[in-house]
Amino acid sequence: MQTAEVPVVPRAGMREWVGLAVLMLPVLLISVDNTILNFALPEISEALIPSGTQLLWILDVYPLVLAGLLVTMGSLGDRIGRRKLLLIGAAGFGIVSVLAAFAPTAEALIAARAALGLFGATLMPSTLSLLRNLFLNREQRRLAIAVWGSGFAGGGALGPIAGGFLLEHFWWGSVFLLAVPVLLPLFVLLPLLVRESKDPVGSRIDLWSAALVLLTMVPLVWAIKNVVDQGANIASGLALVVAIVSGVLFVRRQLHLEHPLLDVSLFRNAVFSGAIAINLLSIIAFVGGLFFITQHLQLVLGLSPMIAGLVLVPGLAAMIIAGLVVVPIVRRVPAHIVIAVGLGFSVLCYGSIAVQGGTVSAWGIALAMVALGIGVGGAETVSNDLILANAPASKAGAASGLSETAYELGSVLGVATLGSVLTASYRGHIEIPAGVSRADAAAAGETIGGAMHVAGELPEAIGNALREAAITAFGSGVSIASWLGAGLIVVAIVVSLVTLRRAS
Incomplete structure (x- = not known):
């Protein structure tokens, strides 16, 4: 009696690992770009004199465009070639970065940031889908995804440090010019080391589907941001309705197309859906935590941007290490257990900050971020591997785009x-x-940043009293937000235990 031969999956060699290093360049760049601009806003305000609304658009237009195009660009890469799309996007991103660096007006900078969102949407799905084709061996791919994920953490650490250094020595446009030396090696090394890959069917992009993705994601992201800035209002409600209706129409259209932009049937796979949800929830908690932790370090503890960035380095290093260490562990321990235990450390992070509130020290934040990094780093590596493993190889770009959409959202x-x-x-x-x-009370009552600015212009006694009041109020908010972050991580743990039991 003959036994069926088990197909041997080829293992990656030196060429593939060097190719991974090249693919890390755009990953690192996008991650740095997500954080570095915040530190340049004061100088941009002085140089271009934007209105308050324009300043918000300088920040917001990039993630709006990026979130709206990630799925479409992932599918476009499947069709025309992922390497080709990555090179096109990198060239566009580099050129527009130079234009942004020398933008003469706020309007020009907003337009450049929108174009950066367009080209940035081509980079991330292409790198993750090319990674799948470089590493066919499952265990090697897990390690490669861990390294890929470390690019986000490394970029998050480099953003504040690089931003602080550049702004201390150069003008605000230097934060955009950083893209040029990072991307130049890509054009030489990528064609030599990474083979082209695409969907063999090669069907056309459905433009109506692409438009419906935009009409779903952009109004949704805008509505969320508008509620934060303005509170719940009619405009936010209408944008949310547009997003919901467009989303429903998009799903219905995909179900009837022979070659859909996004194979929504992927969501019938509980492991795929669960991994996407874990990605989303863990990133909500991680980025939301960074939002108030960076303010606490700079505005409450009085640290400079560069020193505040250094305080976060141990946590981001822990994220990188956890993503790598989890690879051999998940071979022997079920994925849902690995993710649940890892995310338990993140719950400890938020619990410790919630208890201490506004009194938490820089050392306390550093230790808490280590716990958060362990959980998020391990969860992101395993969940991204499950997303790719549970999607057809021909749809790797679309699946990667969906994973990145979850990250940006x-x-x-x-x-x-x-x-x-x-x-x-x-x-x-x-x-x-x-x-x-x-007038000063109104400014101080909006944000702790406004309160600290006002306090610096008041007589010493009144200024000190205002600072203490602001720190106390901010501390109460930190505690409540930390409990919410812990709750989100607990939900992610439950999702893991329920949906990933049959993951392999």
Whole structure:
């Protein structure tokens, strides 16, 4: 009796691992770009004199466009070639970065940021889908995904440090020029080391589907941001309705197309859906935590941007290490157990900050971020591997785009949920001392940053009283937001235990 031969999956060699290093360049760049601009806003405000609304658009237009195009660009890469799309996107990103660096007006910078979102949407899905084709061996692919995920953590650590260094020595446009030296090696090494891959069917992109993705994601992200900035209003409600209706129409259209932009049947796979949900929830908690932790380090503890960035380095290093260490562990321990245990460390992080509130020290934050990094790093590696493993190889780009959409949406929701809770609590608890004018009281009552700015211009006694009131109010918000972050991680743990039991 003959036994069926088990197909031997080829293992990656030196060429593939060097190719992975090349693919890390755009990953690192996008991650740095997500954090570095915040530190340049004061100088941009002085140089371009934007209005308050324009300043918000300088920040917001990039994630709006990026979130709206990730799925479409992932599918486009499946059709025209993932390597080709990555090279096109990298060239566009580099050129527009130069234009952004020398933007003469706020309007020009907003337009450049929108174009960066367009080209940025081509980079991340292409790198993750090419990674799948480089590493056919499952165990090697897990390690490669861990390294890929470390690019986000490494970029998150480098963003504040690089931003602080550049802004101390150069003008605000230097934060955009950083893209040029990072991307130049890509054009030489990528064609030599990474083979082209695409969907063999090669069907055309359905433009109506692409438009419906935009009409789903952009109004949704805008509505979330508008609720945080303006509170619930008619405009936010209408945008949310547009997003829901467009999303329903998109799903219905995909179910009837022979070659859909996104194979929504993927969501029938509980492991795929669960992994996407874990990605989303863990990133909401991680980015939301960074939102108030960075403010606490700079505004409450008085640290410079560069020193604040250094405080976060141990946690981001822990994220990288956890993503690598989890690879051999998940071979022997079921994925749902690995994710649940890892995320348990993240719950400890938020619990410790919630208990201490506004009194938490820099050392306390560093230790808490280590716990958060362990959980998120391990969960992201395993969940991204499950997303790719449970999608057909021909749809790797679309699946990667969906994974990245969850990441970008999680980033927006993190600020929107935890940030709005923090802001609402601060506004409800701030007690303005006597002697502060009505205009200054209004500014101090909005954010702790406004309060610290106002306090610096007041007489010493009144200024110190305002600082103490602001720190107390901010601390109460930090506690509430931290409990919410812990709750989100607990939900992710439950999702893991319920949906990933049959993951292999």
